[in-house]
Amino acid sequence: MSLRQATVDAVIPARDEAATVASVVAACLGCVHVREVIVVDDGSTDGTAELAAAAGAKVVRREWDAGGSKALAMEAGVEVSDAEAILFVDADLLGLTSGHLDAICRPYLDGRATMSLGIFDYGFWSPLVLRFPPTTGERIVPRWVFDAVPPAKREGYLIEIMLNEVVTEARLPISSRVMAGVSHRTKRDKFGRREGYRRTWRMFRDLWSLWGVCRKRTYWFYLRDLTIER
Ligand SMILES: Nc1nc2c(ncn2[C@@H]2O[C@H](COP(=O)(O)OP(=O)(O)OP(=O)(O)O)[C@@H](O)[C@H]2O)c(=O)[nH]1
Numbered sequence: 001m002s003l004r005q006a007t008v009d010a011v012i013p014a015r016d017e018a019a020t021v022a023s024v025v026a027a028c029l030g031c032v033h034v035r036e037v038i039v040v041d042d043g044s045t046d047g048t049a050e051l052a053a054a055a056g057a058k059v060v061r062r063e064w065d066a067g068g069s070k071a072l073a074m075e076a077g078v079e080v081s082d083a084e085a086i087l088f089v090d091a092d093l094l095g096l097t098s099g100h101l102d103a104i105c106r107p108y109l110d111g112r113a114t115m116s117l118g119i120f121d122y123g124f125w126s127p128l129v130l131r132f133p134p135t136t137g138e139r140i141v142p143r144w145v146f147d148a149v150p151p152a153k154r155e156g157y158l159i160e161i162m163l164n165e166v167v168t169e170a171r172l173p174i175s176s177r178v179m180a181g182v183s184h185r186t187k188r189d190k191f192g193r194r195e196g197y198r199r200t201w202r203m204f205r206d207l208w209s210l211w212g213v214c215r216k217r218t219y220w221f222y223l224r225d226l227t228i229e230r
Protein backbone atom coordinates (compact mmCIF):
# COMPACT_ATOMS: atom_id res chain seq x y z
CA MET A 1 0.00 0.00 0.00
CA SER A 2 1.51 3.30 -1.08
CA LEU A 3 1.68 6.22 1.30
CA ARG A 4 0.54 8.66 -1.38
CA GLN A 5 -2.69 7.81 -3.16
CA ALA A 6 -1.69 10.05 -6.06
CA THR A 7 -2.98 9.60 -9.58
CA VAL A 8 -0.14 9.25 -12.08
CA ASP A 9 -0.32 9.86 -15.83
CA ALA A 10 2.57 9.12 -18.17
CA VAL A 11 3.54 11.91 -20.59
CA ILE A 12 5.69 10.94 -23.57
CA PRO A 13 7.08 13.67 -25.85
CA ALA A 14 7.61 12.13 -29.28
CA ARG A 15 8.78 13.45 -32.58
CA ASP A 16 9.34 10.91 -35.35
CA GLU A 17 9.75 7.93 -33.03
CA ALA A 18 7.82 5.33 -35.04
CA ALA A 19 10.48 2.69 -34.36
CA THR A 20 9.96 2.68 -30.58
CA VAL A 21 6.86 4.63 -29.53
CA ALA A 22 4.48 1.64 -29.42
CA SER A 23 6.73 -0.41 -27.13
CA VAL A 24 7.26 2.58 -24.83
CA VAL A 25 3.49 3.15 -24.64
CA ALA A 26 3.01 -0.55 -23.83
CA ALA A 27 5.57 -0.36 -21.02
CA CYS A 28 3.79 2.69 -19.58
CA LEU A 29 0.36 1.07 -19.82
CA GLY A 30 1.75 -1.94 -17.97
CA CYS A 31 3.10 0.17 -15.11
CA VAL A 32 0.83 -0.58 -12.15
CA HIS A 33 0.82 3.03 -11.01
CA VAL A 34 -0.04 4.70 -14.34
CA ARG A 35 -3.63 5.73 -15.08
CA GLU A 36 -3.38 7.23 -18.58
CA VAL A 37 -0.63 7.41 -21.17
CA ILE A 38 -0.40 10.67 -23.11
CA VAL A 39 1.83 10.98 -26.17
CA VAL A 40 2.54 14.52 -27.37
CA ASP A 41 3.61 14.68 -30.97
CA ASP A 42 4.52 17.78 -32.91
CA GLY A 43 4.74 17.37 -36.58
CA SER A 44 5.93 13.76 -36.86
CA THR A 45 5.83 12.51 -40.43
CA ASP A 46 6.53 8.83 -39.79
CA GLY A 47 3.23 7.68 -38.29
CA THR A 48 4.30 8.16 -34.64
CA ALA A 49 0.87 9.52 -33.62
CA GLU A 50 -1.05 6.68 -35.27
CA LEU A 51 1.21 4.01 -33.78
CA ALA A 52 0.93 5.57 -30.32
CA ALA A 53 -2.88 5.69 -30.54
CA ALA A 54 -3.02 2.08 -31.76
CA ALA A 55 -0.87 1.06 -28.78
CA GLY A 56 -3.43 2.60 -26.42
CA ALA A 57 -2.16 6.14 -25.78
CA LYS A 58 -4.14 9.34 -25.80
CA VAL A 59 -2.42 11.43 -28.48
CA VAL A 60 -2.05 15.19 -28.40
CA ARG A 61 -0.78 16.85 -31.56
CA ARG A 62 1.01 20.20 -31.60
CA GLU A 63 1.09 20.72 -35.35
CA TRP A 64 1.08 24.51 -35.10
CA ASP A 65 4.61 24.55 -33.74
CA ALA A 66 6.69 23.83 -36.82
CA GLY A 67 9.96 23.92 -34.88
CA GLY A 68 8.90 21.49 -32.21
CA SER A 69 10.09 21.51 -28.63
CA LYS A 70 10.53 18.72 -26.11
CA ALA A 71 9.71 21.04 -23.21
CA LEU A 72 6.59 22.47 -24.85
CA ALA A 73 5.45 18.95 -25.73
CA MET A 74 5.82 18.00 -22.05
CA GLU A 75 3.89 21.13 -21.10
CA ALA A 76 1.04 20.22 -23.48
CA GLY A 77 0.90 16.75 -21.93
CA VAL A 78 0.74 18.14 -18.40
CA GLU A 79 -2.02 20.53 -19.50
CA VAL A 80 -4.34 17.76 -20.73
CA SER A 81 -3.75 15.69 -17.60
CA ASP A 82 -5.32 16.29 -14.21
CA ALA A 83 -3.10 13.74 -12.46
CA GLU A 84 -1.34 14.72 -9.25
CA ALA A 85 1.95 13.32 -10.53
CA ILE A 86 3.45 12.99 -13.98
CA LEU A 87 5.73 10.19 -15.11
CA PHE A 88 7.74 11.58 -18.03
CA VAL A 89 9.14 8.99 -20.41
CA ASP A 90 11.04 9.50 -23.68
CA ALA A 91 9.63 7.77 -26.74
CA ASP A 92 12.92 6.46 -28.12
CA LEU A 93 13.81 3.92 -25.42
CA LEU A 94 15.04 0.41 -26.09
CA GLY A 95 14.63 -2.36 -23.53
CA LEU A 96 12.14 -0.48 -21.32
CA THR A 97 9.72 -2.61 -19.27
CA SER A 98 6.82 -1.79 -16.98
CA GLY A 99 8.98 -3.01 -14.10
CA HIS A 100 11.49 -0.21 -14.71
CA LEU A 101 8.66 2.32 -14.48
CA ASP A 102 7.14 0.69 -11.38
CA ALA A 103 10.55 1.06 -9.72
CA ILE A 104 10.75 4.76 -10.66
CA CYS A 105 7.25 5.47 -9.33
CA ARG A 106 7.52 3.58 -6.05
CA PRO A 107 9.76 5.97 -4.03
CA TYR A 108 7.53 8.87 -5.03
CA LEU A 109 4.33 7.06 -4.06
CA ASP A 110 5.90 5.81 -0.84
CA GLY A 111 6.73 9.40 0.06
CA ARG A 112 10.49 8.78 0.04
CA ALA A 113 11.22 11.05 -2.92
CA THR A 114 9.72 14.13 -4.51
CA MET A 115 11.48 13.36 -7.77
CA SER A 116 12.41 9.83 -8.80
CA LEU A 117 14.60 9.06 -11.81
CA GLY A 118 15.64 6.24 -14.10
CA ILE A 119 19.10 6.34 -15.69
CA PHE A 120 20.24 4.40 -18.77
CA ASP A 121 22.35 1.34 -18.22
CA TYR A 122 25.97 2.39 -18.87
CA GLY A 123 27.39 -0.80 -17.38
CA PHE A 124 30.74 -0.15 -15.70
CA TRP A 125 30.15 3.62 -15.87
CA SER A 126 26.68 3.60 -14.31
CA PRO A 127 27.82 4.35 -10.72
CA LEU A 128 29.53 7.47 -12.03
CA VAL A 129 26.67 8.55 -14.31
CA LEU A 130 24.21 8.13 -11.41
CA ARG A 131 26.00 11.00 -9.67
CA PHE A 132 26.03 13.41 -12.63
CA PRO A 133 23.44 16.19 -12.73
CA PRO A 134 20.60 14.21 -14.30
CA THR A 135 19.33 15.04 -17.77
CA THR A 136 17.32 11.84 -18.03
CA GLY A 137 13.84 11.98 -19.55
CA GLU A 138 12.54 9.20 -17.28
CA ARG A 139 11.31 10.73 -14.06
CA ILE A 140 8.22 11.16 -11.90
CA VAL A 141 7.43 14.49 -10.27
CA PRO A 142 4.33 15.98 -8.69
CA ARG A 143 2.74 18.36 -11.18
CA TRP A 144 3.54 21.38 -9.01
CA VAL A 145 7.22 20.80 -9.80
CA PHE A 146 6.59 21.16 -13.53
CA ASP A 147 4.30 24.15 -12.93
CA ALA A 148 7.05 25.79 -10.87
CA VAL A 149 9.34 26.03 -13.89
CA PRO A 150 8.74 29.55 -15.26
CA PRO A 151 7.33 29.43 -18.84
CA ALA A 152 10.40 31.32 -20.10
CA LYS A 153 12.58 28.45 -18.87
CA ARG A 154 10.56 25.71 -20.58
CA GLU A 155 12.95 25.33 -23.44
CA GLY A 156 13.84 22.30 -25.53
CA TYR A 157 16.31 19.99 -23.81
CA LEU A 158 16.94 22.32 -20.85
CA ILE A 159 13.70 21.43 -19.15
CA GLU A 160 15.19 18.54 -17.18
CA ILE A 161 17.80 20.84 -15.62
CA MET A 162 15.01 23.23 -14.65
CA LEU A 163 13.06 20.42 -12.99
CA ASN A 164 16.22 19.49 -11.07
CA GLU A 165 16.54 23.07 -9.94
CA VAL A 166 12.98 23.30 -8.57
CA VAL A 167 13.40 20.13 -6.50
CA THR A 168 16.94 20.75 -5.30
CA GLU A 169 16.41 24.41 -4.38
CA ALA A 170 13.49 23.27 -2.21
CA ARG A 171 15.91 20.68 -0.67
CA LEU A 172 13.52 17.85 -1.40
CA PRO A 173 14.52 14.17 -1.54
CA ILE A 174 15.45 12.57 -4.86
CA SER A 175 15.78 8.94 -5.78
CA SER A 176 17.63 7.44 -8.72
CA ARG A 177 18.35 4.02 -10.14
CA VAL A 178 19.80 2.35 -13.20
CA MET A 179 17.18 0.94 -15.57
CA ALA A 180 18.97 -2.36 -16.28
CA GLY A 181 19.25 -3.07 -19.99
CA VAL A 182 17.70 0.24 -21.09
CA SER A 183 19.25 2.44 -23.77
CA HIS A 184 17.82 4.59 -26.54
CA ARG A 185 18.10 5.24 -30.24
CA THR A 186 20.69 7.98 -30.41
CA LYS A 187 20.47 10.94 -32.74
CA ARG A 188 22.99 9.09 -34.98
CA ASP A 189 20.60 6.13 -35.18
CA LYS A 190 17.73 8.45 -36.02
CA PHE A 191 19.32 10.95 -38.40
CA GLY A 192 22.54 9.35 -39.61
CA ARG A 193 26.09 10.16 -38.54
CA ARG A 194 26.47 13.70 -39.84
CA GLU A 195 23.09 15.13 -38.88
CA GLY A 196 23.10 13.07 -35.67
CA TYR A 197 26.38 14.59 -34.45
CA ARG A 198 25.18 18.05 -35.49
CA ARG A 199 22.02 17.72 -33.39
CA THR A 200 23.89 16.20 -30.43
CA TRP A 201 26.37 19.08 -30.57
CA ARG A 202 23.50 21.60 -30.61
CA MET A 203 21.92 19.89 -27.58
CA PHE A 204 25.19 19.98 -25.60
CA ARG A 205 25.74 23.61 -26.62
CA ASP A 206 22.29 24.45 -25.21
CA LEU A 207 23.09 22.57 -22.00
CA TRP A 208 26.48 24.28 -21.74
CA SER A 209 24.73 27.65 -22.00
CA LEU A 210 23.36 26.95 -18.52
CA TRP A 211 26.85 27.21 -17.06
CA GLY A 212 26.74 30.38 -15.01
CA VAL A 213 22.95 30.48 -15.15
CA CYS A 214 22.32 27.55 -12.84
CA ARG A 215 23.66 27.92 -9.35
CA LYS A 216 26.48 25.45 -8.62
CA ARG A 217 25.03 24.79 -5.18
CA THR A 218 22.10 23.11 -6.92
CA TYR A 219 24.38 20.20 -7.76
CA TRP A 220 25.58 19.99 -4.18
CA PHE A 221 21.98 19.91 -2.92
CA TYR A 222 21.24 17.27 -5.53
CA LEU A 223 24.01 14.96 -4.33
CA ARG A 224 23.15 15.56 -0.70
CA ASP A 225 19.45 14.82 -1.15
CA LEU A 226 19.96 11.87 -3.50
CA THR A 227 19.28 8.24 -2.62
CA ILE A 228 20.52 5.68 -5.11
CA GLU A 229 18.36 2.58 -5.18
CA ARG A 230 18.57 -0.72 -7.02
N1 LIG B 1 6.89 16.29 -29.32
C1 LIG B 1 8.21 16.48 -29.40
N2 LIG B 1 9.05 15.60 -28.86
C2 LIG B 1 10.38 15.82 -28.96
C3 LIG B 1 10.91 16.95 -29.61
N3 LIG B 1 12.28 16.88 -29.53
C4 LIG B 1 12.56 15.74 -28.87
N4 LIG B 1 11.41 15.11 -28.53
C5 LIG B 1 11.25 13.83 -27.85
O1 LIG B 1 11.90 13.91 -26.61
C6 LIG B 1 12.51 12.67 -26.30
C7 LIG B 1 14.01 12.90 -26.06
O2 LIG B 1 14.58 13.48 -27.20
P1 LIG B 1 15.97 13.03 -27.79
O3 LIG B 1 16.18 13.83 -29.04
O4 LIG B 1 16.03 11.56 -27.88
O5 LIG B 1 16.94 13.59 -26.72
P2 LIG B 1 18.01 12.86 -25.85
O6 LIG B 1 17.63 11.43 -25.65
O7 LIG B 1 18.13 13.70 -24.63
O8 LIG B 1 19.28 13.05 -26.72
P3 LIG B 1 20.31 12.04 -27.41
O9 LIG B 1 21.14 11.52 -26.29
O10 LIG B 1 21.10 12.84 -28.35
O11 LIG B 1 19.46 11.02 -28.10
C8 LIG B 1 12.23 11.74 -27.49
O12 LIG B 1 11.07 10.98 -27.20
C9 LIG B 1 11.94 12.72 -28.61
O13 LIG B 1 11.10 12.19 -29.61
C10 LIG B 1 10.01 17.87 -30.19
O14 LIG B 1 10.39 18.86 -30.79
N5 LIG B 1 8.69 17.59 -30.06
Ligand SMILES: [Mg+2]
Nearest residue numbers: 090092184185
Ligand atom coordinates in the same frame (compact mmCIF):
# COMPACT_ATOMS: atom_id res chain seq x y z
MG1 LIG C 1 16.94 9.98 -26.78
